[in-house]
Amino acid sequence: MPPHVFADRVADPSPPPHDPVDSLITQTRRLRGDIDAVRRGTPPGDESLARWRRALCDLALRHLGDLDGHLAQLREGPPDVRSVPDRGTPSVLTPVGRHPGTERRPGSPLARAGGAEWNLLTDEAVWTAELYAILGLDPSSAPLTLDELPSLVHPEDQPLLTAMVTGCLIDGKPLDGEFRIARPDGTERTVHMTGEPVLDVDGSTAAMWAVLRDVTELRRSEGDVRRTRESLRHEDHVERAAHQVAVALQEAVLPPWGGPLRYPRRGPGLDLAARYLPSSTSALIGGDWYDALELPDSDVLISVGDLTGHGVSVTSGMALLLGGLRATAVAGSAPAPLLGLLNHLLDASVQPSLGSAVVCRYRPASRTLQWAQAGHPAPLLFRDGTGRALPPPDGVLLGATTGAVYAQAEEQLHPGDLLLLHTDGLVPRHSGTAATRRLLALAPRFARARCAQECVRLVVEELGEREREDDACVLVARVTD
Structure with missing residues (x-):
């Protein structure tokens, strides 16, 4: 008996000029070339997405390679x-x-x-x-x-x-x-x-x-794709969990101001308002922070800072710095030695990193402001419809060097004066002097504002709705009678 699988299937010795099998082989090889070009030309960016694309392209190439071989056998x-x-x-x-x-x-x-x-x-x-x-x-x-x-x-x-x-x-x-x-x-x-x-x-x-x-x-290729899919799912789960932890840490540490705040609670002092502005290009929480604290002697501590990086480790480092800052301030430390202690804390931490900060101590009785900075933009002082940046005392980034010593400056304030403290990234696509000019241009509008909360709202309306590449914080303190 002639074999069933091969009987009556002898190839035509003179195939037609437009053989459908040859056409399929040509299309398959062209498609293989296109997919291989996509695989080799995967643009840089999200490494997880790139791995997923490469895995799918490799699997498709193997499928098409098999198809090419089977079609060739059919043609022969x-x-x-x-x-x-x-x-x-x-x-x-x-x-x-x-x-x-x-x-x-x-x-x-x-x-x-x-x-x-x-x-x-x-x-x-x-x-x-x-x-x-x-x-x-x-x-x-x-x-x-x-x-x-x-x-x-x-x-x-x-x-x-x-x-x-x-x-x-x-x-x-x-x-x-x-x-x-x-x-x-x-x-x-x-x-x-x-x-x-x-x-x-x-x-x-x-x-x-x-x-x-x-x-x-x-x-084997299908297994690689399956493992890649599982890896991506795991990474997505880890990222979501990390984001939730970072958000929880940030909410637990940053002051939950739903409206204006007045320190000290009795007598003249500061009318305070602040806002955290998240990045629009990253789902990860950054290390930007703001803080205000009434001290035992009725002085007021205000500060903003930025720890480099994003994620849970950075948010936990920010929480560590804020805890150290509040403890040393309550113990009576002035801004300059306080930054020295924060530098030592960051330098000695398990995960060393860099940070910047500006710390101000306001004395309501004399309306004087003592302040120090660690590689951070200086506070902006607005008075009578104009604004200027305060001359910064010497200070290096936190964690940049062991045993850093910070200088301290003092400024006399008047009733109605307004201080604006901020972190880098507040003005999208601007930094340094350019960012300072944009903020100082808001002076006439600040002069017409009735409170610190309204000034923060003006900043957000002017700068906060645009796409920003990094997190940012803004704190406004207005001197009250």
Whole structure:
């Protein structure tokens, strides 16, 4: 009986000029080139997104590589099996149009699918050369019988193969399943087997044919994509959790001002308002902070600062600095030595980092302001419709050097004066002198404002609604009668 899988499928020696298979091969190869260009041209940016794109492109390339190989086999036509060799004769099948000695290289796309037929009436087996390459067997050896085939299968998968073959031969079910094979060279491959029974004229099963496809690399690629997906999900979960922790830390540390605040609570002092402005380009919380505290002697401590970076570690570092600042201020430290203590605290922390800060101590009785800065923009003083930046005393960034010493300055304030403290990034796309000029230009509008809260609202309306690349804080303190 001629083998069912190959019968009546001899390739046309003179294919039409517009062969649909050739057209499919050309389209497949063009698509492979396009996808490979996308993979190689993945732009920099989010590393998680880039890894996901590369994984999907690699999987698509493998699928298209397999398709290219199968289409090429289809174009070449079936092997010439018009004469079946004896059981003991080496069964090296020569496909039409190919000469012995030109077998496809194992592992190439064209060697990933092989065919076989087992004749139950004569106990003969016919294999293609590709099947030998997939199973890692010598092409000069006789093809294995159905009884011998399980010897190559992984012990855990042998019951699956037995059930597939039994169902095909007895119940006439088609073959469709995957199993692992242990090749003689010690390597393990995964193959996908499809096939059907061949019925005799009386309806009994006379033979079984099958196509075995090496899907090892494909399954490996799918595993890579699956692990990449799981990794991205895990990273997303971690990022969400970190963001929630950072937000909780920030809300617990920064003063929860829902409206204006007056320090000290009795007599003349400061009318206070502040706002934290998050970055519009990052979901991570930064290390910007503001603070105001009434001290035991009725002095008022105001400060703003910025710890470099984003995330939970930076937010926790900001909480550590604020705790140290409040404790040393309550103990009576002036701004300059207070910054020295904060520098030591940051320099000695488990996760060293850099930060900037400006710390002011206001004495209501004399209306004097003592202040010091650590690499931070100076406070802006607005009076009678004009504004200026206070001359900054010497001070390096917190955490930049061990044992740093900070200078201190003093300013006499008048009733109605307004102080504006801020962190870098308050003025989008501006920094340094340019940012200072933008803020000083608000002086006439501040002169007409009735309270500190209204001044903060003016700053937010002017600068806060635009896209900002970094977090920022603004604190306004207005001297009261």
